[in-house]
Amino acid sequence: MLLNTYEPWKFAFSAETDFENIKKDSYGIIGVPFDSTTSYHSGSRLGPVVVREASYGFENYNINFDTSLDAVFYDFGDVNVVPGNCRATCEIVEDTVNELTDLGVKPITIGGEHSASIGVIKALSEKYDKLTVVHLDAHRDLAFEFIGEKYSHATVMRRAHEFGADLVQIGIRSSSKDEEDFVKSTYNIQTFKNKDVHRHMDAVEYYLTTVENPIYLSIDMDVLDPAIAPAVGNPTPGGLFTSEIEDVIKALSYKDVVGMDVVETASDRLGESTAVAAAKIIYDFLSLI
Numbered sequence: 001m002l003l004n005t006y007e008p009w010k011f012a013f014s015a016e017t018d019f020e021n022i023k024k025d026s027y028g029i030i031g032v033p034f035d036s037t038t039s040y041h042s043g044s045r046l047g048p049v050v051v052r053e054a055s056y057g058f059e060n061y062n063i064n065f066d067t068s069l070d071a072v073f074y075d076f077g078d079v080n081v082v083p084g085n086c087r088a089t090c091e092i093v094e095d096t097v098n099e100l101t102d103l104g105v106k107p108i109t110i111g112g113e114h115s116a117s118i119g120v121i122k123a124l125s126e127k128y129d130k131l132t133v134v135h136l137d138a139h140r141d142l143a144f145e146f147i148g149e150k151y152s153h154a155t156v157m158r159r160a161h162e163f164g165a166d167l168v169q170i171g172i173r174s175s176s177k178d179e180e181d182f183v184k185s186t187y188n189i190q191t192f193k194n195k196d197v198h199r200h201m202d203a204v205e206y207y208l209t210t211v212e213n214p215i216y217l218s219i220d221m222d223v224l225d226p227a228i229a230p231a232v233g234n235p236t237p238g239g240l241f242t243s244e245i246e247d248v249i250k251a252l253s254y255k256d257v258v259g260m261d262v263v264e265t266a267s268d269r270l271g272e273s274t275a276v277a278a279a280k281i282i283y284d285f286l287s288l289i
């Protein structure tokens with residue numbers, strides 16, 4: 001792998017980390033370099049490195065929103081994952097997020113496979129009375145178990161639902177019959193499939209404005225079309241455009257977003273489009289806080 005920055009281990013524009021003087025109500029980045037339950041295209045353990053590296057390609061001024069990235073945020077580096085042990089890694093992530101929230105910091109997690117979100121959502125769902133997870137993904141990730149495992153990239157949103165979260169799933173275009181039956185059996189999972197987003201983005205934006213709970217935003221990079229973001233764990237045709245993600249982030253900028261993640265970037269080379277798109281999503285989010 002090639003790197004073109006002098007400090008590739010920290011996201012561009014991040015502030016110096018001084019634990020004695022952390023700004024309250026700020027955001028902090030952590031990386032989760034873990035991909036042990038990946039079933040198809042592995043490599044997302046490199047996501048935190050390539051996404052941070054790609055972040056150096058953006059300007060402080062964000063022309064799409066007419067804002068500047070002048071908010072104070074931190075990059076705390078990567079958590080110590082346990083390769084091969086998803087459950088243990090989830091617990092480490094959960095502990096880390098609890099430490100961050102004790103400091104008044106809201107987590108931005110760079111994956112790693114989607115299981116990186118489990119510990120984050122568990123910690124936040126215990127901190128806030130009621131959480132709504134806005135989940136952008138080609139897949140529902142609602143399996144109770146995946147190949148016998150409860151802690152997996154394919155079970156993330158089932159666990160989030162068990163933790164008590166409402167779900168808004170956006171960009172969905174692949175699901176099992178069991179997952180569809182589960183959605184029908186519940187009252188608190190709202191779905192916008194990929195074509196709903198393409199044809200009725202205004203309805204998606206309107207729905208998001210009606211969410212009153214604190215929001216956790218989870219973005220699996222496979223929500224984008226594989227033509228835009230090919231280096232993901234499970235590429236799925238028919239996906240979203242980058243501009244549609246921008247619209248969702250813009251709509252959420254008026255809400256109380258208490259954390260977010262960008263996961264499943266499985267790229268291993270400089271300038272690869274998936275890593276650039278992932279970095280842009282985080283950059284856009286930070287440009288609007």
Ligand SMILES: [Mn+2]
Pocket residue numbers: 137138139220222223234
């Ligand atoms: Mn997915």
